[in-house]
Amino acid sequence: MNEIDPQIQSEIDKLELPETSMDDVYKILKNYPKDVNIESNVAMTISRKQSVYDKTEGTHKDLDEMLEILSNSSDMQARWAVAKSHHTPSEILGKLAKINLVRALVATNPSTPKECLQDLFNDELIVRTGLTGNPNTPEKLLKLFINDNDRMVRIRVADNSGTPKSLLEILANDSDRDVEIAAKKRLGIDYETEK
Numbered sequence: 001m002n003e004i005d006p007q008i009q010s011e012i013d014k015l016e017l018p019e020t021s022m023d024d025v026y027k028i029l030k031n032y033p034k035d036v037n038i039e040s041n042v043a044m045t046i047s048r049k050q051s052v053y054d055k056t057e058g059t060h061k062d063l064d065e066m067l068e069i070l071s072n073s074s075d076m077q078a079r080w081a082v083a084k085s086h087h088t089p090s091e092i093l094g095k096l097a098k099i100n101l102v103r104a105l106v107a108t109n110p111s112t113p114k115e116c117l118q119d120l121f122n123d124e125l126i127v128r129t130g131l132t133g134n135p136n137t138p139e140k141l142l143k144l145f146i147n148d149n150d151r152m153v154r155i156r157v158a159d160n161s162g163t164p165k166s167l168l169e170i171l172a173n174d175s176d177r178d179v180e181i182a183a184k185k186r187l188g189i190d191y192e193t194e195k
Helices: 006-015 022-031 036-051 063-071 076-084 090-096 103-108 114-120 125-132 139-145 151-159 165-171 177-187
Strands: none
Touching: 006 022, 006 036, 022 036, 022 063, 036 063, 036 076, 063 076, 063 090, 076 090, 076 103, 090 103, 090 114, 103 114, 103 125, 114 125, 125 139, 125 151, 139 151, 139 165, 151 165, 151 177, 165 177
């Protein structure tokens, strides 16, 4: 196991503190270009700030620059964090959509451009499944998913806030009870009285 330089470890320790500001996060990232340990920890810090703490803490005037730097990291964890961030610009998501193992996260991100989502439809199963829950997945793709043999795919489409009413009405008559219930919940139909 490689030992981490004490100065870098000190910066990583700082990144783990909730009170570390985004200004400090930016400075650390800029001071250690191409350091995989720093990039990984910066990505996790940004991700944590965007999901756990006050949402405004996860924003910064240089956030796009940080996400761009992290999207080019050799650290897969850093690229995953960028792919999941709803603050990631569409150009970066488009670039990440071409990287194996990151595409599934890009498929779930509502900020991913529709043309990118269209391209991801022909990808492997894990990527396609990510599309079923993305509210920006084009209707023509959701229409294909409602006929999928996998009931979990149909449930995810029924739970998807972007699924149009016309498709929910079809899923409300699905032969699988769980798919039917999920669709009826979204339609506001009292499925309990129909038992």
